Amino acid sequence: MRLVVKLFIDRIPRLMDKNYKQFLVVAELGNISLAANHLGLSQPTLTNNIKKLEASFGVPLFIRKSKGVELTEYGVLLQEQALELQRRHDSLLHKMADLIERKTEKIKMGTGDAWWEIFVKQALQQYSASNPSISIQLEFGNHLKLMDMLIHGQIDLFVGHEIVGLSHRCNVTFIPLLQDKEAMFVHQNHPLLVNHREEDMALYPLLQVTPDSEAYLHLIENPQPKQLERDRQKVSERIVYEINSLTASIDMLTSTTAIMPYPMSMTDYFAQVNIVPLPLKKEGQKGTVGIYHLNELLVDHVADIKQQLILNGHYQHELKRAS
Numbered sequence: 001m002r003l004v005v006k007l008f009i010d011r012i013p014r015l016m017d018k019n020y021k022q023f024l025v026v027a028e029l030g031n032i033s034l035a036a037n038h039l040g041l042s043q044p045t046l047t048n049n050i051k052k053l054e055a056s057f058g059v060p061l062f063i064r065k066s067k068g069v070e071l072t073e074y075g076v077l078l079q080e081q082a083l084e085l086q087r088r089h090d091s092l093l094h095k096m097a098d099l100i101e102r103k104t105e106k107i108k109m110g111t112g113d114a115w116w117e118i119f120v121k122q123a124l125q126q127y128s129a130s131n132p133s134i135s136i137q138l139e140f141g142n143h144l145k146l147m148d149m150l151i152h153g154q155i156d157l158f159v160g161h162e163i164v165g166l167s168h169r170c171n172v173t174f175i176p177l178l179q180d181k182e183a184m185f186v187h188q189n190h191p192l193l194v195n196h197r198e199e200d201m202a203l204y205p206l207l208q209v210t211p212d213s214e215a216y217l218h219l220i221e222n223p224q225p226k227q228l229e230r231d232r233q234k235v236s237e238r239i240v241y242e243i244n245s246l247t248a249s250i251d252m253l254t255s256t257t258a259i260m261p262y263p264m265s266m267t268d269y270f271a272q273v274n275i276v277p278l279p280l281k282k283e284g285q286k287g288t289v290g291i292y293h294l295n296e297l298l299v300d301h302v303a304d305i306k307q308q309l310i311l312n313g314h315y316q317h318e319l320k321r322a323s
Contacts (some may be wrong), residue, residue, distance in 0.1 A: 010046075019053045020082045022046060023061065027079045031068040097154055105301045110146035110158030111138040113209070113246040115289060116265045120159050121310035127305050133302055141244075143292075144216035147172070150292060151219075156302045157293035159309060163224040165222035175291045175306075177313030182284035183264040183277035187254050192278055207258040211247045227284075232259065250275065267314075289313070 026035040026046070034316065036046040054061050061075035071079060128136065139149060143160035150158060151170050162174055183203070186192060192200065220226060230236070241258055243249045250273055253260050258273045262270075264284060267277055292311055298306060 019049050020085065022049055023053055024079065024082055024086070026050060027071055027075065029068075030070065034292075035286070056157040078289055087192075104137040105133065106137065106247075107302055107305050108139070108155040108306065110141060110155045110160075112142060112146075112160050113140060114139070115159045117269050117283045118265050119312040119316040120309065123308045124305070126312070129305070131135065131301070142210040142212060144212050144219055145210075145243050147219055147292065150215050150294065156281045156298070157291055157306060159291055160289065162288040162290060164225040165220045167219055167221035169221075170219060171295045172292050172296045175274070175310065177310065178288075179286060179319035180263045180265050180289055181286045182261050183267065184260050184280060184284070185253065185260045185266075185270055185275050185277055186258070187256075188274045188276050190257055190259075191292075192259075193276070196279060198280060198282075201259060202234045203236055205256060205258040206247055207239055207241045207243065207253060209259040209260065209262060210244050210247055211242045232263045232285075240257060 011232045022035070022039060022041075025038055027033055029035045029038065032046055032050070039046065041049075050062065055073065057078070059074040060072050061067040061078060063072055073111065124136065124138070126209060127182070128134070137155075139146065139155055139158070141149075143158075143163050144158055146155065147156040147163060147170065149155045150172065159177075162176065166172075175273050217223070217226075241249075241252055241256075243252060249260060250270075253275055254257060254273065255297075259278070260275075261284075268286070270276070290313070291304065293302075
């Protein structure tokens, strides 16, 4: 068995050659005649190709039976590895296409919902007005989801909170733009606005907008800051609404007594839909908002949108300081 694995690994650089593809079709259909018809080949040609593949490994891949063929243990192993190779090959083609798009001046960027409203939208509008020939793809999500997209080459950069405890293996650059602090937002008819006692906050549901997903926690080297935040909000002791849409979160906040932690900078935006911050004695958690990109040289058009984001972010920071 180990010999077969070694032989297969030695052949990985050939990617998905035709014999592997034909093998997968035969394995899926369990019949060489049907597979030959599906592939547009004659049955003798396909049979000969399978025999060549078996000879290259030195083991039988199929057991011939009266009604078709079945995989041997070697065939099962090859099927698993060939399917994985096929997935890797498809992923490579996708990444190549993405790279070509970026080289032909397409920007793929991400942002959190709050930063879109606060300054990213204006920055992108200004950039597009000056560069109408540049294509743009915009992704929304929380900072861990966007970080995962960044390190896998799916976006060029993103705007979000600085990730405390981020793994050094991510190999990214962070450019700080502005400081923000957390507020606790509720609907204007919330009971706590009438009889406000901070110790009663934990009695009401917590609404988390685009919360951290377990799928991305591997990006965190030091989980303690995230756990302390969960403890501070008493997540394990109360009803929690986890919603991956700001629009849906607003709807939920309007129709329930939930409390939503969110950047204080969104106060004016939320006021339009009768959502207001609770008056708290303690100042909310502070955080730094900025731009993340891979620790490498950016192509010109991506560097240009980065500079536009920096200008708009700093301008927003100065407006906050002046107020």
